[in-house]
Amino acid sequence: MIVADRKSLDEILAMVEGDKKILLVGCKGCVTVCNTGGLKEVEILASSMKIARKKAGKEIDIDTHVLERQCDREYVEQISETVNDYDAVISMACGVGPQFLSEAYKEQKFYPAVNTTFFGGATEHGVWEERCAGCGTCGIHNFGGLCPIARCAKSLLHGPCGGSSNGNCEINKDTECIWDSIVRKKMEQGQLEDLLGVKGAKSWKTARDGGPRRSIREELVQGNI
Amino acid sequence: MRLTYPAEVKIIQVPCTGRVDIIHLLNAMEDGADGVYVAGCLEGECHYIEGNLKAKRKVKYVKKILEELGIESERVEMYNLSSAQGARFAEIANEMVDQIRQLGPTPIKNSNAA
Ligand code: SF4
Numbered sequence: 001m002i003v004a005d006r007k008s009l010d011e012i013l014a015m016v017e018g019d020k021k022i023l024l025v026g027c028k029g030c031v032t033v034c035n036t037g038g039l040k041e042v043e044i045l046a047s048s049m050k051i052a053r054k055k056a057g058k059e060i061d062i063d064t065h066v067l068e069r070q071c072d073r074e075y076v077e078q079i080s081e082t083v084n085d086y087d088a089v090i091s092m093a094c095g096v097g098p099q100f101l102s103e104a105y106k107e108q109k110f111y112p113a114v115n116t117t118f119f120g121g122a123t124e125h126g127v128w129e130e131r132c133a134g135c136g137t138c139g140i141h142n143f144g145g146l147c148p149i150a151r152c153a154k155s156l157l158h159g160p161c162g163g164s165s166n167g168n169c170e171i172n173k174d175t176e177c178i179w180d181s182i183v184r185k186k187m188e189q190g191q192l193e194d195l196l197g198v199k200g201a202k203s204w205k206t207a208r209d210g211g212p213r214r215s216i217r218e219e220l221v222q223g224n225i
Numbered sequence: 226m227r228l229t230y231p232a233e234v235k236i237i238q239v240p241c242t243g244r245v246d247i248i249h250l251l252n253a254m255e256d257g258a259d260g261v262y263v264a265g266c267l268e269g270e271c272h273y274i275e276g277n278l279k280a281k282r283k284v285k286y287v288k289k290i291l292e293e294l295g296i297e298s299e300r301v302e303m304y305n306l307s308s309a310q311g312a313r314f315a316e317i318a319n320e321m322v323d324q325i326r327q328l329g330p331t332p333i334k335n336s337n338a339a
């Protein structure tokens with residue numbers, strides 16, 4: 001899933017400082033799963049903002065709405081009748097959400113309430129870790145199922161750098177050196193030789209380096225299948 | 226046993242403190258409560274195993290939000306006692322009311338509640 005962290009209350013309050021009537025829009029997708037922008041978090045932020053404004057003796061009128069997903073036009077359309085009744089709209093979805101909203105409602109101002117961080121998953125309750133960098137040409141089978149592009153600080157493809165120490169990466173002693181884990185796993189499986197081959201230069205054209213990406217599925221574009 | 230507790234305390238009953246959510250505590254503050262406390266069963270004695278421990282974590286989280294808002298976090302507390310401790314119940318109510326009196330009225334103005 002896409003993982004995100006909520007911005008600080010101060011930052012959010014500052015963004016909408018001059019606005020009185022505000023709509024807070026959550027998303028039932030990834031940000032609900034990573035406890036950042038689902039129904040609960042929307043209610044908590046709305047209440048916190050109301051408390052802050054009341055404390056400062058300033059007016060505020062916040063409504064909340066949680067969309068099934070903000071990255072689908074059919075759901076974004078569900079707020080079409082009310083969206084322009086507000087001075088500002090705050091989105092608690094990943095960065096895709098406020099962009100889909102901005103594209104759909106050109107008159108309105110949309111603010112992001114979260115910082116979108118990475119593609120990953122929960123390794124324990126309350127802890128999320130990065131697993132994929134969306135390089136567009138997945139090759140994790142070549143690395144024992146562990147991605148060195150997303151998980152090695154240098155995205156090395158032919159083994160660890162000299163900074164690997166006791167299983168940790170030189171950038172931070174709390175960061176696993178994924179190459180240490182890849183090599184160990186292949187040794188345990190008795191398949192270390194799989195790592196010995198020289199891989200050709202990776203093409204980064206399919207990654208962000210090739211510019212904004214687009215995925216076209218002809219069979220769907222033509223209609224329902 | 227006839228015990229009295231301060232009239233300022235308004236009791237909201239829940240089946241287990243595990244039912245209390247962050248938003249309930251925040252809404253009480255938002256509506257003008259000077260303070261809110263959760264009175265749960267003794268730790269380790271929750272009928273639903275860990276409802277009171279969850280409530281404790283939620284209270285802690287609300288305290289964090291209040292701090293972020295520049296509001297005294299002591300306005301929200303968690304207490305643990307058994308249903309057989311009537312005297313302790315009254316004592317806690319007094320303790321909490323004293324604590325809030327020292328802090329004074331809520332800084333959250335324009336509130337709906339008195
Ligand atoms: S190889 Fe590319 S697509 Fe596969 S997990 Fe790594 S970054 Fe993601």
Ligand code: SF4
Pocket residue numbers: 151152153154155156159160161162163164165168169170171176177178179180
């Ligand atoms: S220590 Fe390991 S994870 Fe860190 S940069 Fe070097 S090879 Fe990559």
